[in-house]
Amino acid sequence: MQWVVFCLTVIFSGVVARRSSHQGQDLLLIRLRHLIDTVDQLKSYVDDLDPELLPAPEDVKRHCERSAFSCFQKVQLKSANPGDNKINLLTKQLMRKLPPTNAERKQKQRLMCPSCDSYEKKPPKEFLERLKSLIQKMIHQHLS
Amino acid sequence: MLKRPLPPRFLLFLQLPLLGMGLNPTILTPTGNEDITAEVQCFVFNVEYINCTWNSSSEPQPTNLTLHYWYKNSGHNIQECGHYLYTSEITSGCWLGKEEINLYQAFFVQLQDPQEPRRKTKKELRLQDLVIPWAPKNLTLHNLSESQIELRWSNTYLDHCLEHLVQYRSDRDHSWTEQSVDQRRSFSLPSVDGQKLYTFRVRSRHNPLCGSAQHWSEWSHLIHWGSHISKESIETPSLFALEAVLIPLGSMGLIISLICVYCWLERTMPRIPTLKSLEDLVTEYHGNFSAWSGVSKGLAESLQPDYSERLCHVSEIPPKGVALGEGPGGSPYSHHSPFWDPPCYTLKPEP
Numbered sequence: 001m002q003w004v005v006f007c008l009t010v011i012f013s014g015v016v017a018r019r020s021s022h023q024g025q026d027l028l029l030i031r032l033r034h035l036i037d038t039v040d041q042l043k044s045y046v047d048d049l050d051p052e053l054l055p056a057p058e059d060v061k062r063h064c065e066r067s068a069f070s071c072f073q074k075v076q077l078k079s080a081n082p083g084d085n086k087i088n089l090l091t092k093q094l095m096r097k098l099p100p101t102n103a104e105r106k107q108k109q110r111l112m113c114p115s116c117d118s119y120e121k122k123p124p125k126e127f128l129e130r131l132k133s134l135i136q137k138m139i140h141q142h143l144s
Numbered sequence: 145m146l147k148r149p150l151p152p153r154f155l156l157f158l159q160l161p162l163l164g165m166g167l168n169p170t171i172l173t174p175t176g177n178e179d180i181t182a183e184v185q186c187f188v189f190n191v192e193y194i195n196c197t198w199n200s201s202s203e204p205q206p207t208n209l210t211l212h213y214w215y216k217n218s219g220h221n222i223q224e225c226g227h228y229l230y231t232s233e234i235t236s237g238c239w240l241g242k243e244e245i246n247l248y249q250a251f252f253v254q255l256q257d258p259q260e261p262r263r264k265t266k267k268e269l270r271l272q273d274l275v276i277p278w279a280p281k282n283l284t285l286h287n288l289s290e291s292q293i294e295l296r297w298s299n300t301y302l303d304h305c306l307e308h309l310v311q312y313r314s315d316r317d318h319s320w321t322e323q324s325v326d327q328r329r330s331f332s333l334p335s336v337d338g339q340k341l342y343t344f345r346v347r348s349r350h351n352p353l354c355g356s357a358q359h360w361s362e363w364s365h366l367i368h369w370g371s372h373i374s375k376e377s378i379e380t381p382s383l384f385a386l387e388a389v390l391i392p393l394g395s396m397g398l399i400i401s402l403i404c405v406y407c408w409l410e411r412t413m414p415r416i417p418t419l420k421s422l423e424d425l426v427t428e429y430h431g432n433f434s435a436w437s438g439v440s441k442g443l444a445e446s447l448q449p450d451y452s453e454r455l456c457h458v459s460e461i462p463p464k465g466v467a468l469g470e471g472p473g474g475s476p477y478s479h480h481s482p483f484w485d486p487p488c489y490t491l492k493p494e495p
Contacts, residue, residue, distance in 0.1 A: 036352055040352075132356070133272065134248075136248070136356070137248040139305075139353045140248070140302070
């Protein structure tokens with residue numbers, strides 16, 4: 001009887017773990033898809049953004065995409081009009097942390113990725129274009 | 145004392161170089177930093193090769209423009225096109241192979257006039273926004289239920305990066321109906337008419353998950369589903385109209401005929417009186433049976449006998465000597481001869 005309970009527990013844990021890993025991958029794709037929509041909406045408000053130059057990573061090397069994405073998140077996109085709630089709401093959606101993937105869970109050693117200050121600074125329009133390009137690259141790698 | 149003027153021969157020598165300069169347009173034309181007017185356009189076909197093309201006709205004179213390309217993070221490793229495309233023996237494009245494609249890196253192309261190296265134009269491209277996939281293939285139709293069909297197809301490139309556009313129409317539609325489909329490679333039509341012939345086609349685009357391409361692929365081959373009989377009905381509209389008229393008219397005629405037969409039978413075949421209405425014979429009709437039964441007067445009269453019949457009493461001749469008495473009907477017996485006419489009377493019909 002004890003062995004039966006033990007085997008059932010193992011099987012149940014395996015099923016739950018496999019299901020949660022699949023949901024994690026789907027959740028990442030859903031989040032990235034939502035981020036593209038958020039960036040497209042911000043691009044429509046680009047004329048209302050503060051024209052300050054912002055670090056905009058481009059041509060990010062392999063396995064440093066998440067690091068580059070965090071550089072985009074660290075930058076606070078500001079509206080030229082402080083009372084603009086729409087832009088503030090959209091920038092908050094950019095700040096949400098991405099769900100991890102299995103590859104990142106397995107990765108034990110952190111790769112040496114460039115710091116955010118090393119990236120070229122660009123105006124808000126180019127900043128958003130590069131952010132969208134990075135998200136599309138992450139989706140492409142995720143689906144490959 | 146006046147100096148001797150320069151001889152005319154010397155002036156002539158001075159004029160010759162000036163004349164030579166006038167004959168050579170290259171020297172006279174301004175050699176400023178003019179950009180090339182031709183615009184280069186590049187597309188990445190199914191992430192298999194890149195085609196960059198330009199139109200040299202906008203140039204002042206036909207020139208074999210050269211193309212150079214590089215990636216931003218490749219240390220400006222500038223390479224010249226190794227496979228030019230020609231139109232009327234003039235360079236009009238460049239073909240780059242798969243090994244030259246890096247989708248998510250900033251890509252630069254430069255057109256240059258080899259005879260005037262300062263004349264050049266540079267352009268930065270995002271290759272993920274210039275991908276044009278091949279048209280979808282292997283279109284198949286499946287019956288999900290009696291009235292629902294599903295269209296499926298496949299793409300050669302990473303299909304999860306593609307969005308699709310399905311167009312369909314029946315043989316009775318004048319235009320296509322279109323429906324956008326996300327990364328799924330299937331489309332279902334919930335209710336189809338089995339009498340119609342449907343046609344489907346699909347095209348794909350590298351947008352929006354993995355790129356922001358604006359150009360669609362070519363349309364796929366057409367695929368059909370449904371009945372071919374419906375085509376015949378369209379080709380003979382008179383037959384359809386005839387059926388549309390004959391069937392309703394025939395049905396109406398049949399119904400009217402049945403009503404007429406029913407009415408005729410109602411007239412000729414009297415109804416069987418029910419026990420309930422026996423009471424009415426006494427109270428309402430005062431014993432008039434024909435009126436109570438619903439038999440028409442004409443029918444009642446037709447049942448009355450319209451003939452007259454002579455009835456004669458015939459009896460045995462009594463033997464001789466037997467007293468004579470009155471027989472039935474009040475006719476006294478008399479001494480008759482063997483041959484005598486029996487008393488007769490005529491039965492007339494009741495008025």
